[in-house]
Amino acid sequence: MSTPEPVIVVEDxxxxxxxxxxxQGINFEVRAGEVFVILGGSGSGKTTLLRNLVGLMRPKSGxxxxxxxxxxxxxxxxxxxxxxxxxxxxxxxALLGSLSVADNVALPLREHTKLEESTIxxxxxxxxxxxxxxxxxxxxxxxxxxxxxxxxxxxxxxxxDPEIIFYDEPSAGLDPIVAAGLDQLIRTMQSTxxxxxxxxxxxxxxxxxxxxTVCVLHKGKVVGIGTLDDLERSEHPYVRQxxxxxxxxxxxxxxxxxxxxxxxx
Amino acid sequence: MINVLGRLGRWxxxxxxxxxxxxxxxxxxxxxxxxxxxxxKGLRWRSAVEHMVEFGVRSLPIVGMICFLIGVIMALQxxxxxxxxxxxxxIADLVAVSALRELAPLMTAILIAGRCGSAITAEIGTMKVxxxxxxxxxxxxxxxxxxxxxxxxAMVIAVPAVTAIAMFIMIAGGWTSAVFVVGVxxxxxxxxxxxxxxxxxxxTGMIKSVFFGVAICWVGVYRGFQVEGGAEGVGKKTTxxxxxxxxxxxxxxxxxxxxxxxx
Numbered sequence: 001m002s003t004p005e006p007v008i009v010v011e012d013x014x015x016x017x018x019x020x021x022x023x024q025g026i027n028f029e030v031r032a033g034e035v036f037v038i039l040g041g042s043g044s045g046k047t048t049l050l051r052n053l054v055g056l057m058r059p060k061s062g063x064x065x066x067x068x069x070x071x072x073x074x075x076x077x078x079x080x081x082x083x084x085x086x087x088x089x090x091x092x093x094a095l096l097g098s099l100s101v102a103d104n105v106a107l108p109l110r111e112h113t114k115l116e117e118s119t120i121x122x123x124x125x126x127x128x129x130x131x132x133x134x135x136x137x138x139x140x141x142x143x144x145x146x147x148x149x150x151x152x153x154x155x156x157x158x159x160x161d162p163e164i165i166f167y168d169e170p171s172a173g174l175d176p177i178v179a180a181g182l183d184q185l186i187r188t189m190q191s192t193x194x195x196x197x198x199x200x201x202x203x204x205x206x207x208x209x210x211x212x213t214v215c216v217l218h219k220g221k222v223v224g225i226g227t228l229d230d231l232e233r234s235e236h237p238y239v240r241q242x243x244x245x246x247x248x249x250x251x252x253x254x255x256x257x258x259x260x261x262x263x264x265x
Numbered sequence: 266m267i268n269v270l271g272r273l274g275r276w277x278x279x280x281x282x283x284x285x286x287x288x289x290x291x292x293x294x295x296x297x298x299x300x301x302x303x304x305x306k307g308l309r310w311r312s313a314v315e316h317m318v319e320f321g322v323r324s325l326p327i328v329g330m331i332c333f334l335i336g337v338i339m340a341l342q343x344x345x346x347x348x349x350x351x352x353x354x355x356i357a358d359l360v361a362v363s364a365l366r367e368l369a370p371l372m373t374a375i376l377i378a379g380r381c382g383s384a385i386t387a388e389i390g391t392m393k394v395x396x397x398x399x400x401x402x403x404x405x406x407x408x409x410x411x412x413x414x415x416x417x418x419a420m421v422i423a424v425p426a427v428t429a430i431a432m433f434i435m436i437a438g439g440w441t442s443a444v445f446v447v448g449v450x451x452x453x454x455x456x457x458x459x460x461x462x463x464x465x466x467x468x469t470g471m472i473k474s475v476f477f478g479v480a481i482c483w484v485g486v487y488r489g490f491q492v493e494g495g496a497e498g499v500g501k502k503t504t505x506x507x508x509x510x511x512x513x514x515x516x517x518x519x520x521x522x523x524x525x526x527x528x
Contacts, residue, residue, distance in 0.1 A: 054403050083405035094400035097391070108404045111411075156404075 007032045007164060007196045008053065013062035015048055015220075022048050023220045026062070032163075033194040035186065035210050037201060040217035041242065046200045047091075049217065050168055053198065054088050055079055066164070084112055087157030088166040093149035095141035101128070101152050102137035108159045127155040131185060147178035154185060165189065167199045171206050183209045204243065216242065287487055290409070294483075297407065297414040313415035320381045321423030325430065328376050332369060332431040336360060336438020339368070344447045353449050357457035360439030365466040366525075369432040371518060374477035377424055378510040382485040385416055386506035389489025390499040398490075417482045424478030425471050432470065469525045476517050484510040 006029040013026035023045045030036040040046040051057040053064060055071060064071045066082060074082065095104045105124045109115060115123075128134060131151040141149055150170060157165055167186060171179035183206045190197050190210075199210060207214060207228070214231055216224040216239050224231050224239040231239055241248075302308045343356045389412060392398050401408050436458060443449040488506035492498045 051399075056399050056402060080405040080407075083403060086403070088400070088403040090396045090400055092396055094396040096397050096400075097395070098388075107406070111404070111406045156400075160404075 005032055006030060007067060008036075008198070009063075009065040010053075011063045011065070013049075013052065013064065014060045015045070015052055015057065016060045021060075021220065023052075023059075026222055028215050028222065028225055030196060030198060030213070032196055033190070034212040035190050035197045035199060037199045037207050037211040037214045038217060039201060039204075039207055039214050039242070041202060043219075044217040045220045046202075046217050047168060050166060050198070050200045054086060054166055055083070084108075084160050085163045086166065087160065087162035087164070089150065089153040089157050089168065089170060091169040091172055093141070093153040095149060095152055095156065097141055100138050100140055101133070101144070104141065104152065105156045105159050108156070112160065123159070127158050128152070130158065130189075131155045132181075145178075147174050147181065150174070150182060151185065154189070158189065161193075162195070164196045164198070167197065167201075169201055170199060171201065171203050176205075179203070179206060180209075182206075186210050204245065218242075287483065290413070290487060290490070291483065293409040294413050294417050294486075297410040298418060301410065308418070309411065309415045313418045316416050316419030317423050319384075320377060320419050321427050324373075324377050324380055324423070324427055327380070328373050328427055328431050329434050331376060332364075332372055332435040333438040333441075335368060335372060336364065336435040336440075337442040339363065339435075340439040340442040341446060344443070348447070353443070353447050354453050354457050356439065356443045356447065356449060357454045358461035360443075361436055361458045361461045362466055364432050364435035364439070365462060365470045367470075367518075367522070369435050370428045370470045370474040370477060371514070372435075373428045373431045374424060374474060374481065374514045375511055377420075377427065377478075378481045378484075378514060379507055381420075382481040382510045383503045383507050385482065385485030386489040386492075386503045387499055388412075389486060390492030390502050393490065393492050394495055394499060413482075413486050416486065417479075420478040420482040421475055422478075424481070425474045428470065428474035432467075465525075469521070473518060473521045476521065477514050480513040480517055481510045484513060 008030040010026050010028050013023060014021065015023040026049065028036075038046045038049060048057065052059050053071075059072060063073075067085070069082070071079070071082060095101070096107070099107065102121075102124050105127050106120050109120045109123060113120075125134070125137065128137060131154045133148060133151050133155060136144065136148065136152075141152065144152065154165075154167075170182045170186060174182065186197060186199060187210055189195050197210075199206075201207060211228055213226065214224075214228055215222055216231065216236075218238045223236050224234045226234075232243060234240065234243075298308065339360050340356050343359045344353055347353050347355055347359075389398075392412075398408050401411055440451070440454050440458075443454050444451050485506050488502045488509065492502045
């Protein structure tokens, strides 16, 4: 990886729901082949940012350049073309409930390519093996555990051999062992395919394992960006608070007050 | 007063917004059903056929039973009046004409709306809640192409097809009670029926049922896309879907009946 090019460039992004601005002045670059983590608490706008990056939402202003081309200003056909190079794993895996695991993984191939059914079958098996899900091809998503669903989601995102992959809260709702397994999977995918990975999360533990670059979001703004070491030295109060896992200073969190409410004292 | 006007204005604006969304959906469906396949982007034929089986074949038992019973009831009710004039043989005319022009298309549409329109809403709504619609979009698969176009095609074929069978069954129901209860000669009933029906009755009934299919599908899909906020949202919109589509079916029925009255 000698001076990798930026694959995604976000310039002055501003996003609003109606009049309510949720993201403001977002600027960052994601270099090819790195794991870029968007870190933030609940309500920081991290999922909204991700939805903009994959084109599920349109920003109010600003640009998102993907491989040098403005993703926000593309025609629908160009956008579909661009999406073939992108894969996304959803928080709840979002596998189609009516299709088997294999059919879910095969769906993008069936829709976008004219490959023979036998070829698609082989490719599907390979992708499922890749994420450690050999042998569950014929199961329905509802028959899988949470961790397996997420792995199947990764397999589906990988179906078209994308260059960029997005993960929305990959370890949310999983036990530590399964979550660690997913962290490892994200790393394996990145190193095997030199895959540019964007991960939205709030789990510090997995950030420490997977991140090359971390971007900390707070109240719709980037409050820190850099490697983990950079951020650990950051002076920004929110970054320090997040990394030290300290609660907000809320006056009514006083234990004596809480006890008086419950009538224990 | 101003308050009332303001509310009326906001209500009107909301309706305009709904109308706009529905028309976008309609145009999208037509594009993906007619234009896109011509441009080689394909249509999911297998899914369309599967939906035809679901909307059509699987609706037949309940539609058939209800329509048979309505035929039986209609003949008995007709006899109540016609008997006074010794005109029981005209039961056949009455049953045949009302079945073809009105009741078979209407009953079929209402039953399919309850059975399948609600299912469409629930399916699409659940997919929306589970981010499956977003997933399709990110994969570059248009949800209208993938989900709506096959259902639409299936609906506009299945509803008229079931209606045609329902017409026949309803007349058979009328025959049953007229022959076994009222005592009309079986052959007379058949010849009366054949004599009463003109081509226009059949055609108007079938045209109506095509538009009933359109209404059921679009309401189901639109309500599905409207779902917000989890399982409760799915339930609410599924109920709304059935109510709206039955209402729309009646409106469409009225419009076409008035139209055919003057034609």
